[in-house]
Amino acid sequence: MATPTLAEVINRSQHHGLIAWITSQQIFWVFLAAVFACLALSMLTDSFATERNLFNVTRNFAFVGIVALGMTAVIASGGIDLSVGSTLVISAMTVSVIMSAGMPFWVGCIAALAVSLLVGAVNGVLIAYARMPPFVVTLGMLSVARSLAMVLSDNKMIYEFGPDHEFLLWLGGGSTLGLPHPLIIMVILACLTAFAFRQLRWGQHLFAIGGNENAAVLTGIPVARIKVSVYMFSALMAGITGVLEVGWLGGVTTNLGQAMELTVIAAAVIGGANLAGGGGTAFGAVVGALLIEVIRNSLILLGISTFWQGTFVGLFIVIAVAFDRFRQRKS
Amino acid sequence: MNVLELKNISKRYGAIQALDNVSLAIAPGEVVGLMGDNGAGKSTLVKVIAGNFAPTSGDILISEQKVEFHKPLDAQKAGIEVVYQDLAICNNLSAASNVFLGREPTRKIGPIKVVDYAFMRSKSAELFARLKSETRPRDLVHKMSGGQRQAVAIARTLLSDAKIVLMDEPTAAISVRQVAEVLNLIRQLSDHGIAVVLISHRMPDVFEVADKVVVLRRGELVADKKASQSSPEEITGLITGAIEHA
Numbered sequence: 001m002a003t004p005t006l007a008e009v010i011n012r013s014q015h016h017g018l019i020a021w022i023t024s025q026q027i028f029w030v031f032l033a034a035v036f037a038c039l040a041l042s043m044l045t046d047s048f049a050t051e052r053n054l055f056n057v058t059r060n061f062a063f064v065g066i067v068a069l070g071m072t073a074v075i076a077s078g079g080i081d082l083s084v085g086s087t088l089v090i091s092a093m094t095v096s097v098i099m100s101a102g103m104p105f106w107v108g109c110i111a112a113l114a115v116s117l118l119v120g121a122v123n124g125v126l127i128a129y130a131r132m133p134p135f136v137v138t139l140g141m142l143s144v145a146r147s148l149a150m151v152l153s154d155n156k157m158i159y160e161f162g163p164d165h166e167f168l169l170w171l172g173g174g175s176t177l178g179l180p181h182p183l184i185i186m187v188i189l190a191c192l193t194a195f196a197f198r199q200l201r202w203g204q205h206l207f208a209i210g211g212n213e214n215a216a217v218l219t220g221i222p223v224a225r226i227k228v229s230v231y232m233f234s235a236l237m238a239g240i241t242g243v244l245e246v247g248w249l250g251g252v253t254t255n256l257g258q259a260m261e262l263t264v265i266a267a268a269v270i271g272g273a274n275l276a277g278g279g280g281t282a283f284g285a286v287v288g289a290l291l292i293e294v295i296r297n298s299l300i301l302l303g304i305s306t307f308w309q310g311t312f313v314g315l316f317i318v319i320a321v322a323f324d325r326f327r328q329r330k331s
Numbered sequence: 332m333n334v335l336e337l338k339n340i341s342k343r344y345g346a347i348q349a350l351d352n353v354s355l356a357i358a359p360g361e362v363v364g365l366m367g368d369n370g371a372g373k374s375t376l377v378k379v380i381a382g383n384f385a386p387t388s389g390d391i392l393i394s395e396q397k398v399e400f401h402k403p404l405d406a407q408k409a410g411i412e413v414v415y416q417d418l419a420i421c422n423n424l425s426a427a428s429n430v431f432l433g434r435e436p437t438r439k440i441g442p443i444k445v446v447d448y449a450f451m452r453s454k455s456a457e458l459f460a461r462l463k464s465e466t467r468p469r470d471l472v473h474k475m476s477g478g479q480r481q482a483v484a485i486a487r488t489l490l491s492d493a494k495i496v497l498m499d500e501p502t503a504a505i506s507v508r509q510v511a512e513v514l515n516l517i518r519q520l521s522d523h524g525i526a527v528v529l530i531s532h533r534m535p536d537v538f539e540v541a542d543k544v545v546v547l548r549r550g551e552l553v554a555d556k557k558a559s560q561s562s563p564e565e566i567t568g569l570i571t572g573a574i575e576h577a
C-alpha cells in the first residue's frame with residue numbers, strides 16, 4: 001500500500017461522499033420539509049401559490065430570518081437572547097418618534113440602531129463581565145426595553161413619519177425586481193453573517209466559546225469582549241428588523257414583536273443552532289425561519305385557528321432539540 | 332542558567348492555601364516530574380506559571396528576569412506553553428482550528444482580515460506528522476481518540492518557540508501505546524532544549540522520562556530530587572506523607 005502524501009492526508013476528512021454528508025445535515029431535512037410543505041400547500045389550496053400570498057410569506061419570513069441570524073450567533077456562543085422582540089419594538093419606536101418629529105430617515109435610522117446596540121451592550125456587559133446568566137439578563141431586558149418603548153411613544157400608535165414618510169414605507173414594504181426589500185436585506189445580511197462565522201476570527205472565537213468556554217479562556221481568546229459583541233450583533237439584527245417592519249406596517253404600536261423571541265429561537269434551533277452552544281449556521285437560521293413561516297401561513301390558509309400557532313412553535317423547538325439529542329446518541 | 336525559577340510562590344483560594352512558599356528552579360531541556368496527591372496544588376502551580384492567575388505572593392523569573400503575568404498571553408509570549416488537564420479543546424471545531432485556537436493566522440482580502448484555513452491545515456498536518464500522529468487536520472475533535480486529542484493539544488505547544496511546556500496529566504486517559512508516544516514526544520522536546528514540566532499520577536511514566544522529581548503535599552514542596560537518585564518507593568512515601576521530607 002502506498003503511503004499517502006501530506007496533501008492527501010490534509011484533504012482527507014471523515015465525510016465520505018457528498019450524499020452521505022448532505023443527508024447527515026439537519027438543515028437538509030428541514031429544507032426538504034419546507035419545500036414539501038410548499039408543494040403540498042400549492043396543491044391543497046388555491047391561495048398559497050398566488051403572487052400576493054407568496055409576497056407576504058417571503059416578507060414575513062425575512063423578518064424572522066434576520067432576527068434569527070443574530071439569535072444563531074448568540075446560541076452558538078452558548079447563550080440565549082430573550083430580548084429580541086423588545087429590542088425590535090424599541091428600535092421601531094425610536095425611528096418612528098424621530099421621523100414623526102420631522103427629522104429625515106437617516107437620523108431616525110441611525111438613532112434606532114444605536115439604541116439597539118446599546119440594548120445589546122447592556123445585555124452583553126451584564127452577562128460577560130458581571131457573569132449573570134443570559135436567561136435572566138435578557139428576560140429582564142425583555143421587560144425593560146418594551147416598557148421604555150411605551151414611555152418613549154406614550155403608548156400611542158404612530159403612523160405619520162414626516163418628510164421621509166414615503167421612503168420608509170418603500171424601504172419596508174416595497175420591492176425591487178419583484179423581490180420584497182426585507183427579503184433582499186435578509187439575503188445580504190445572511191451572506192455577511194455566514195462570512196463572519198466562517199472567515200473571521202470573530203466567528204472562530206464565538207464557536208470556540210460555545211464549544212468549550214474554559215478552553216477559550218485558557219487559550220487567551222478575549223471571551224468577555226466577544227460575548228458583548230455577540231449580544232450587540234443580535235440586538236443590531238433586531239434593530240434593523242424593527243426599522244423595516246415599521247416601513248412595512250406603515251405604523252407602529254408597542255405590541256410589535258411581542259412573543260417573537262420564541263419564533264426566532266425556534267427558527268434558529270430548527271436550523272441547527274445547538275442550544276448547548278457551539279453549533280449553528282447562517283443558512284440554517286434562514287431555512288429554519290422559512291419553514292416556520294410556511295407552516296404559520298399554511299395554518300391560516302387551511303383555516304386552522306391562529307390560536308394553534310403557539311403550539312406548533314413550541315413543538316418545533318422540542319422536536320428539533322430531541323432530533324439533535326437522538327443524533328448525538330447515535331454517533 | 333535557569334529557564335524558569337520560582338521563589339516563595341504562595342496561592343490562596345479564600346481559606347484554602349493551595350500553594351505554600353514553593354521554590355523551584357528548572358534548567359533548559361530539563362524534564363521535571365511534578366507529583367502529588369489529589370488537591371496537592373499541582374494544577375494550581377501550573378496555572379500560576381502559565382499566567383492564568385497571579386500568585387498571592389512570590390516571584391517568577393524567566394531566564395533570570397523577573398516577570399509578571401496578567402493573562403495567559405503574557406506567559407505565552409515569554410515562551411511558556413501549556414497542555415491542560417482537560418486539554419482545553421473545543422469538540423465542535425476541527426483539529427486544525429484547535430491547534431491554532433486563540434492565535435488563528437489571517438490573510439488580507441482588501442481591508443478585511445480572514446482566517447487562513449489553508450495555512451492552518453498544512454501547518455497542523457506538518458506538526459501531526461512530526462508527532463507521528465495519525466490526526467487529520469480537517470476532522471472534528473469530538474470524533475477523535477484520546478491519543479489524537481493529546482496530539483492536538485501538544486501540536487499547539489509546538490506552534491511557537493516554547494522554552495517550557497507544562498503538561499497537566501497528559502497520560503491520564505490514553506492507551507499504553509499512546510502513552511509511549513507522548514513520552515517520546517517529551518523526550519523530543521527536551522532534546523530541542525525545551526524544558527517540560529510533567530504532572531502525572533503514574534509513577535512509571537515519570538521515572539521513564541523525568542530528570543528530576545518534585546513532590547507537592549498540601550501546597551508545600553516536600554521534595555526536589557534527581558530521578559536517578561530516588562525511587563518510586565521513596566516518592567510514594569513523600570506523596571502520602573509517610574516520609575516527611577527529602
Ligand SMILES: Nc1ncnc2c1ncn2[C@@H]1O[C@H](COP(=O)(O)OP(=O)(O)OP(=O)(O)O)[C@@H](O)[C@H]1O
Binds near residue numbers: 349368371
Ligand atoms: N478555582 C478554585 N477555587 C477554589 N479552590 C480551588 C480552585 N482550584 C483549586 N482549588 C483548591 O486548591 C487545592 C489545590 O487544587 P489543584 O487543582 O491545584 O490540585 P491538583 O494537585 O491539581 O489535584 P488533582 O490531582 O486532583 O488534579 C484543592 O484543595 C482545590 O480544591
Ligand SMILES: [Mg+2]
Binds near residue numbers: 373375416499
Ligand atoms: Mg490537577
